[in-house]
Amino acid sequence: MHLPALAPILEGMSKSRNPPVGRLARLGKVAALSARGSAGLAVRALRKVAGSDTQETERSTIGHFVQVLGEMKGAAMKLGQALSMEVDALPPELRQLVARLQSEAPPIASEEIASIIEEELGAPPERLFAEFDPKPLAAASLGQVHAARLEDGREVVLKVQYPGIADALDSDFSNLSVVARAAGLTSKLFDGRDYVEELRREISLETDYLLEAERARAFHALLAPEGDLLAPEPIPERSSSRVLCLTRVRGQTLQRFIDSNPDAEARWRVSEQLIRAVHGPFFSAARIHADPHPGNFLVTEDGRLALLDFGCVKSFRPDFVEAIRAFMRSEVRGEAYEPLAGVRAAGFEVELDEAIARSLLAETVEIATRPLRTSCYDYARDTSVPDMRALGLRRTLDFLRIRPPAEAVMLGRAVGGCAQNLRALGARGDFRSVYARLLERMAPRVAQEARSQG
Structure with a gap:
């Protein structure tokens, strides 16, 4: 399978929408995804028995998987990012499709992004920056990134948090905690509640962009002596708890x-x-x-x-x-x-x-x-x-x-x-x-x- 054959799937991923937030809504998405995947595997098995080509089934199932996790964002999309790193899990062409979850999720509308920036920083992006590109450079699990330029000429990127993503994360981990609690009641051996809570605590901190700015500053200092390693620097005057401005690194x-x-x-x-x-x-x-x-x-x-x-x-x-x-x-x-x-x-x-x-x-x-x-x-x-x-x-x-x-x-x-x-x-x-x-x-x-x- 070649990239032109993936075009219909990639086109479907380009639709902008806000992630679902509620526990039941997100659980329903995962359940539907699981059902679709199981059905796809069954069809693939039948086609193998019949000697038919299974590539179309694989492409459709994985394309749907990528699109749904991309729309959900949050912890669900982070799972997809982890799966995209499994070198042996998929053929190269399909792995390339799943890899889009690393930075190319369906973005939310530019008007919504501009509204969040104004709410957080007190002015619309056209007043805060000499240049601002409404088309995102990347769209990840918790926010999307836009290119901009400061009045002093420095190139920067603006990371803007998705609306409701903190609640979406909380819903994902609440659902996961129910599973962990049930497993723990079955046997102490299967009690993973401490690990779920560790993940919840650490990943939930990702929604605090002021904390992330401090971490970016620390890593910039740690990597600076290496010479061939670098990290961007935060721009405090253009950052808030939901908007993070960093110097741009090209590559x-x-x-x-x-x-x-x-x-x-x-x-x-x-x-x-x-x-x-x-x-x-x-x-x-x-x-x-x-x-x-x-x-x-x-x-x-x-x-x-x-x-x-x-x-x-x-x-x-x-x-x-x-x-x-x-x-x-x-x-x-x-x-x-x-x-x-x-x-x-x-x-x-x-x-x-x-x-x-x-x-x-x-x-x-x-x-x-x-x-x-x-x-x-x-x-x-x-x-x-x-x-x-x-x-x-x-x-x-x-x-x-x-x-x-x-x-x-x-x-x-x-x-x-x-x-x-x-x-x-x-x-x-x-x-x-x-x-x-x-x-x-x-x-x-x-x-x-x-x-x-x-």
């Missing part, structure tokens, strides 16, 4: 960079930059950008990597960071390490026989640390994600008896997303040395942070 998204079929040298450069952008702030400042889908990275013409969207930034306890760092350091050095003691030091609850726990952790570590145990790793042939998924299915009950602290949910989201991006980039090289240099360079800063909070 192509990480997804478009990957789709452009870059050469091996470029793939390696961006992969190394990606590791430093995601893992560096974790080890140096006990915080991480926890929404690393490809739409949140830009590759600039001069070869730098820009990190965007600081709504979801998680801060961690220094002792949690140090436990992770000790594990990583032992792996890159090839030193002996006791994983069971390590997970306990990081705050994991282990309710397994120690011998069983050690065997499970040994299998997990073997899969997760493959790039750290060789001087030449090929991400184009990486199978760690499907291998980890298979291990999870094979030893589900054992995994359920090792419970990470709630804060580890956001670390897993960040690290897992980074790994998926590295797989999509498909670079080959000495990743172990990248992590080794990063860990050693950040060591003094971690120790100083721990002392300051001790």
Whole structure:
């Protein structure tokens, strides 16, 4: 299937509408989507038996999936963004369609955007900016982004929050909490309420654009010494709790960079930059950008990597960071390490026989640390994600008896997303040395942070 065949679906995604807000309305959308998906799978199976072409069924089902999640926005769309990063889940053409959820959701009307800007900043955009483009640069899960220019000539972007999106998020997580509560009543092993609440708390903070401005400022300072990494700077006088103004960074998204079929040298450069952008702030400042889908990275013409969207930034306890760092350091050095003691030091609850726990952790570590145990790793042939998924299915009950602290949910989201991006980039090289240099360079800063909070 080629892009021209997707045109009718992409055209349908261009309709502007506000996201539904109520719990029942959003639950109904998900239920209808699930029913449509199940019906599509049944039709596909029947056509396979009959020897018919199933591409049209796939295109229709996935196109509907993308359009509905794009219209819903909020946590539902974030789920779609996560699915778009699954390298093995779909053929390249269909994955490209789902990837539109990263920054190309159906935008809301420009008149509504102008009204929100005036309500938040006290004047319409044509009075606040020398130039303002009513056509969005991007439309994401919680807001859409417009290009503008300040009176002093600086290029900026304006991130404007969708109407009612905070209520939509609350509805999504209320529905999810009901499921988690029911599962917890069935068995303590399935009690995921702490993790749902962690997600609710962290993702709900994304609706506070003043907080996001502070986070953007902090990441700008953290990345500045790197030279080839950057983050935009907030413009406080043109920002509010629902409108965020940032200096503009020009470049192509990480997804478009990957789709452009870059050469091996470029793939390696961006992969190394990606590791430093995601893992560096974790080890140096006990915080991480926890929404690393490809739409949140830009590759600039001069070869730098820009990190965007600081709504979801998680801060961690220094002792949690140090436990992770000790594990990583032992792996890159090839030193002996006791994983069971390590997970306990990081705050994991282990309710397994120690011998069983050690065997499970040994299998997990073997899969997760493959790039750290060789001087030449090929991400184009990486199978760690499907291998980890298979291990999870094979030893589900054992995994359920090792419970990470709630804060580890956001670390897993960040690290897992980074790994998926590295797989999509498909670079080959000495990743172990990248992590080794990063860990050693950040060591003094971690120790100083721990002392300051001790």
